[in-house]
Amino acid sequence: MRRPSWVPEGTDLDKPNAARVYDYYLGGSHNFEVDREMARKAIALWPELPQIMRSNRAFMRRAVTFLAERGVTRFLDIGSGIPTFGAVHEIARAIRPEAKVVYVDRDPVAVAHSRLLLEDDANSAVVQADLRDVEDLMARPEVTGLLAEGEPVAVLLVAVAHFVSDEEDPRKLIGVVRDALPAGSALALSHASLEGRPDQAEDHQKLYQRTPTPLTMRTHAQITAMFDGFELVEPGVVYLPQWRPDQPGTVGEHPERMTGVAGVGFRP
Amino acid sequence: MSTTPVTGDAERFHEDWSRLLSADHGIAVHPDLLGRLVSRTAALLHRAQQDEPFQPRLASQAGAELVDAHFTDPLLLARAVELLQAQPIGDGRGPALTGAFAAGWAAALRERTLSEQEAIRTAADAARKEAERALRASEARFRALFESAAIGIGIGDTDGNILAVNKALQELFGAGPEDMIGRRVGDLVHPEDTPGVWEAYEELISGKREYFQFDKPYYRQDGEVVWTHLTVSLIRDDDGVPVYQVAMLEDVTDRYRLQERLRHQATHDPLTGLPNRAAFFERLEKLFEEPEPGARFGLCYVDLDGFKVVNDSLGHDMGDQLLSAVAARLKAALTPLGHLVARLGGDEFVVLLENCRGEQEAVAAAKTVLKSLAGPVLIGDHKLAVGASVGVLERRVSTTTPGAAVRAADLTLYRAKEAGRGRWTLFDPKANARSVSRYAVSVRMPAALDRGEFFIDYQPLYRLSDGRMSAVEALVRWRHPQLGVLGPDEFVTTAEETGLIMPLGRWVLEQACGEAADWIKRYGDAAPQLNVNLAVRQARSAALVTDLGRILDSTGLDPARLQLEITESTVVGPEDEALRTLHGLVELGVSLAVDDFGTGWSNLSYLRDLPVSGLKIAGSFVGDLHDPAKDEATGWRIVSGLVSMAHTLGLNVTAEGVETLKDAERLRTMGCDWAQGWHFGRPVRPSEIARRIVEEPKGRPVEDR
Numbered sequence: 001m002r003r004p005s006w007v008p009e010g011t012d013l014d015k016p017n018a019a020r021v022y023d024y025y026l027g028g029s030h031n032f033e034v035d036r037e038m039a040r041k042a043i044a045l046w047p048e049l050p051q052i053m054r055s056n057r058a059f060m061r062r063a064v065t066f067l068a069e070r071g072v073t074r075f076l077d078i079g080s081g082i083p084t085f086g087a088v089h090e091i092a093r094a095i096r097p098e099a100k101v102v103y104v105d106r107d108p109v110a111v112a113h114s115r116l117l118l119e120d121d122a123n124s125a126v127v128q129a130d131l132r133d134v135e136d137l138m139a140r141p142e143v144t145g146l147l148a149e150g151e152p153v154a155v156l157l158v159a160v161a162h163f164v165s166d167e168e169d170p171r172k173l174i175g176v177v178r179d180a181l182p183a184g185s186a187l188a189l190s191h192a193s194l195e196g197r198p199d200q201a202e203d204h205q206k207l208y209q210r211t212p213t214p215l216t217m218r219t220h221a222q223i224t225a226m227f228d229g230f231e232l233v234e235p236g237v238v239y240l241p242q243w244r245p246d247q248p249g250t251v252g253e254h255p256e257r258m259t260g261v262a263g264v265g266f267r268p
Numbered sequence: 269m270s271t272t273p274v275t276g277d278a279e280r281f282h283e284d285w286s287r288l289l290s291a292d293h294g295i296a297v298h299p300d301l302l303g304r305l306v307s308r309t310a311a312l313l314h315r316a317q318q319d320e321p322f323q324p325r326l327a328s329q330a331g332a333e334l335v336d337a338h339f340t341d342p343l344l345l346a347r348a349v350e351l352l353q354a355q356p357i358g359d360g361r362g363p364a365l366t367g368a369f370a371a372g373w374a375a376a377l378r379e380r381t382l383s384e385q386e387a388i389r390t391a392a393d394a395a396r397k398e399a400e401r402a403l404r405a406s407e408a409r410f411r412a413l414f415e416s417a418a419i420g421i422g423i424g425d426t427d428g429n430i431l432a433v434n435k436a437l438q439e440l441f442g443a444g445p446e447d448m449i450g451r452r453v454g455d456l457v458h459p460e461d462t463p464g465v466w467e468a469y470e471e472l473i474s475g476k477r478e479y480f481q482f483d484k485p486y487y488r489q490d491g492e493v494v495w496t497h498l499t500v501s502l503i504r505d506d507d508g509v510p511v512y513q514v515a516m517l518e519d520v521t522d523r524y525r526l527q528e529r530l531r532h533q534a535t536h537d538p539l540t541g542l543p544n545r546a547a548f549f550e551r552l553e554k555l556f557e558e559p560e561p562g563a564r565f566g567l568c569y570v571d572l573d574g575f576k577v578v579n580d581s582l583g584h585d586m587g588d589q590l591l592s593a594v595a596a597r598l599k600a601a602l603t604p605l606g607h608l609v610a611r612l613g614g615d616e617f618v619v620l621l622e623n624c625r626g627e628q629e630a631v632a633a634a635k636t637v638l639k640s641l642a643g644p645v646l647i648g649d650h651k652l653a654v655g656a657s658v659g660v661l662e663r664r665v666s667t668t669t670p671g672a673a674v675r676a677a678d679l680t681l682y683r684a685k686e687a688g689r690g691r692w693t694l695f696d697p698k699a700n701a702r703s704v705s706r707y708a709v710s711v712r713m714p715a716a717l718d719r720g721e722f723f724i725d726y727q728p729l730y731r732l733s734d735g736r737m738s739a740v741e742a743l744v745r746w747r748h749p750q751l752g753v754l755g756p757d758e759f760v761t762t763a764e765e766t767g768l769i770m771p772l773g774r775w776v777l778e779q780a781c782g783e784a785a786d787w788i789k790r791y792g793d794a795a796p797q798l799n800v801n802l803a804v805r806q807a808r809s810a811a812l813v814t815d816l817g818r819i820l821d822s823t824g825l826d827p828a829r830l831q832l833e834i835t836e837s838t839v840v841g842p843e844d845e846a847l848r849t850l851h852g853l854v855e856l857g858v859s860l861a862v863d864d865f866g867t868g869w870s871n872l873s874y875l876r877d878l879p880v881s882g883l884k885i886a887g888s889f890v891g892d893l894h895d896p897a898k899d900e901a902t903g904w905r906i907v908s909g910l911v912s913m914a915h916t917l918g919l920n921v922t923a924e925g926v927e928t929l930k931d932a933e934r935l936r937t938m939g940c941d942w943a944q945g946w947h948f949g950r951p952v953r954p955s956e957i958a959r960r961i962v963e964e965p966k967g968r969p970v971e972d973r
């Protein structure tokens with residue numbers, strides 16, 4: 001049983017944390033020594049990690065741009081983390097200045113950081129909630145507000161679903177989110193996959209075992225199944241760099257080395 | 269040589285610069301943004317190279333802008349420096365320019381790092397404060413919940429120290445916090461605690477169970493008793509170690525008292541306040557549930573003499589007062605002796621002696637009854653003489669049933685009345701059987717068979733060598749519409765007298781053989797042998813052999829699996845016609861055994877001539893071993909003598925009335941073959957026999973292990 005939402009989640013600064021470790025991979029300084037220590041260890045084992053994270057971040061940027069260009073003005077960014085640079089509202093507003101973004105994360109420090117950053121932004125909100133308690137998440141006033149007018153909403157689950165274990169059933173959770181979305185809404189999702197670098201998967205998952213957010217890498221098929229009820233846009237679920245690259249040349253010779261896969265789908 | 273680089277160089281630099289920034293971090297930046305950044309920084313650097321005088325600031329700014337766009341990777345700086353150094357610059361400002369660029373980058377990175385560190389610390393701080401605030405709020409909520417809950421709540425540690433109690437609990441106990449906090453849960457015992465409550469408590473605090481619920485009484489501070497519905501739950505820490513117990517108590521005193529009153533009403537006679545008929549039967553039946561081996565009990569069935577006259581001549585009111593007075597006297601005289609006095613209805617009372625030590629004690633109780641009623645009773649102006657008659661029954665629990673016992677005591681009472689009033693009479697089995705038959709048996713019996721009022725129970729016999737069920741004895745029962753269930757000893761004599769034993773005996777054989785055949789079909793060799801009692805009159809009937817042959821045919825029962833039990837009185841002399849029948853039966857393939865051996869007058873030489881293969885030692889032999897009035901060693905010598913005598917004759921010996929494992933073990937060591945009795949099972953429905961066949965492939969214990 002998850003604790004009731006009126007019992008606070010602690011801020012455990014003695015343990016590495018996914019949001020801050022990720023910030024370190026991306027060259028940021030929104031992190032503490034425990035985070036860096038773990039990130040260094042991970043990089044020592046797998047030197048391409050920073051590159052992979054940049055690929056993920058680039059996917060997010062392209063996906064948000066794509067969605068904004070398709071006319072989406074509402075974004076629900078679940079597992080938003082610490083927007084080191086290029087936050088969703090910035091990217092979206094480059095195309096849709098009126099874009100509204102609700103940031104959701106379960107980590108209280110990431111949430112507090114986003115709040116400081118967005119204090120004066122009337123069109124964005126930050127919510128501390130947990131995808132695994134999806135009913136609670138979807139019932140938050142900021143979230144229901146975003147959905148209220150029946151306008152399409154793009155849900156971003158970028159590098160988050162792999163922090164939900166099989167027992168917690170991410171597919172079911174995403175289904176609950178999906179069923180609350182108006183027609184024309186979208187899902188943009190990226191996820192660590194088992195197939196790109198099968199040799200690295202086990203060690204890497206082990207490292208995250210010590211964090212409050214253990215990692216579950218999944219197969220391409222399992223990840224594609226998370227798009228149940230969405231119609232995938234071209235090119236479907238592919239390795240991060242392969243998803244609608246800015247120019248053909250930016251894909252690189254070994255997209256599978258970026259291990260993550262990603263896709264975008266619309267709800268008919 | 270010109271001091272300005274050719275335009276071709278500038279273009280090439282712009283290209284190289286653009287390629288450098290597009291790699292790595294650049295992929296995460298929007299191409300338009302990146303394009304603008306490339307142009308701006310390239311322009312700055314170009315001016316730094318060209319402008320006169322040389323302005324290092326421009327190069328620094330370029331470096332800083334990169335950091336602002338989050339180009340924070342030191343590798344990028346290395347490559348940028350390389351690229352800048354490779355630029356052909358005429359006036360030798362190259363190193364200074366590169367230095368300024370690097371310094372600008374580093375200074376901006378330092379600023380950025382510091383401000384990000386500050387931002388994340390502020391965020392962590394805010395998050396911590398928020399968590400603390402939320403914790404305080406949640407604590408306040410819990411406190412409010414705890415304090416204002418209508419239910420009593422107490423928190424204790426796993427050593428049993430009470431740590432906190434809420435208001436409702438204080439009110440429940442009529443105590444202040446200082447009276448309760450620091451006390452120990454274990455001190456809160458009450459003599460009426462439900463059995464098991466403290467065991468459950470121990471299991472809880474040692475982590476073996478998560479919660480328990482009981483109705484439990486407590487003493488309040490003022491000494492009053494409060495009944496509560498108690499729920500205790502265990503609280504564990506994150507590692508699962510038990511740390512606290514939380515008790516919730518709901519005051520159910522009113523409900524409890526009401527229940528008690530209802531119960532009292534249901535179990536007590538409103539006129540006299542004595543336990544009523546239902547309460548008496550409940551107590552009596554309890555005696556029969558799990559009796560100690562050899563346990564005895566006594567009943568005095570009391571009926572006032574001439575009560576009807578009082579009632580009729582002086583009125584009901586006076587009658588009721590008389591009954592109350594009688595009840596009070598009986599209660600005063602007998603309860604101090606540990607006996608239960610109950611009113612069965614009308615002017616009938618009963619005294620129950622649990623754990624009776626023998627006939628003398630029951631008779632003494634009856635005398636006490638008569639003595640207590642000897643003096644006249646004063647009611648208003650009337651001085652009434654009351655007398656009573658008492659039927660006394662004293663038996664071993666295992667030899668009867670509650671229904672049969674009360675019936676027998678009642679019939680004994682009638683004999684007392686018949687013999688003249690104001691006296692007690694002791695139960696006599698023969699007289700009892702006669703009374704039963706007179707009462708209602710003989711008239712009704714012929715129709716009873718047609719109406720299906722008879723049924724058969726089976727009592728198992730066990731082989732002592734391996735503890736397996738070897739046989740079952742069929743025991744016919746009569747579900748009499750008025751008298752309840754009657755056992756064979758209550759109606760078989762009458763059946764013999766009336767001749768009804770013939771159709772009844774046939775019916776029993778048919779039923780039992782059918783059942784036994786069915787067991788064999790289902791369980792094969794595991795099925796028990798069938799034993800059926802043969803009445804004397806049956807054994808003398810020439811038709812029996814043909815009848816049985818037909819029954820064996822129709823049921824398909826293997827004759828070898830059937831044994832007929834005859835009594836010692838079946839054959840009285842060498843010329844007895846019954847002998848022919850018995851031989852005829854043996855020729856059919858069935859075996860014979862002598863039942864109840866040792867109770868009649870037995871001529872051992874006849875025994876040798878009878879075609880029997882088994883002998884059952886009467887239950888009184890083993891029963892007497894537990895009689896404090898009889899010498900046990902002698903008793904065992906008699907039993908062992910009977911066993912070896914039977915073995916000398918080549919007979920299989922069964923001991924009846926075996927009630928303890930110890931006796932079973934002793935009988936086994938002295939070579940007794942089979943045993944029967946409550947230790948091995950009472951007479952039960954056939955389905956229970958089937959269950960035992962299936963569930964006891966290894967038998968039951970016959971020795972102390």
Ligand SMILES: C[S@@+](CC[C@H](N)C(=O)[O-])C[C@H]1O[C@@H](n2cnc3c(N)ncnc32)[C@H](O)[C@@H]1O
Pocket residue numbers: 018019022056057060078079080081082104105106107110129130131132157158159160163164213
């Ligand atoms: C690797 S970061 C990704 C950040 C951002 N979406 C991106 O891709 O740049 C993962 C974030 O998901 C958050 N997260 C993990 N499990 C979550 C959950 N069950 N509910 C909400 N957020 C979660 C973590 O706290 C962390 O901030």
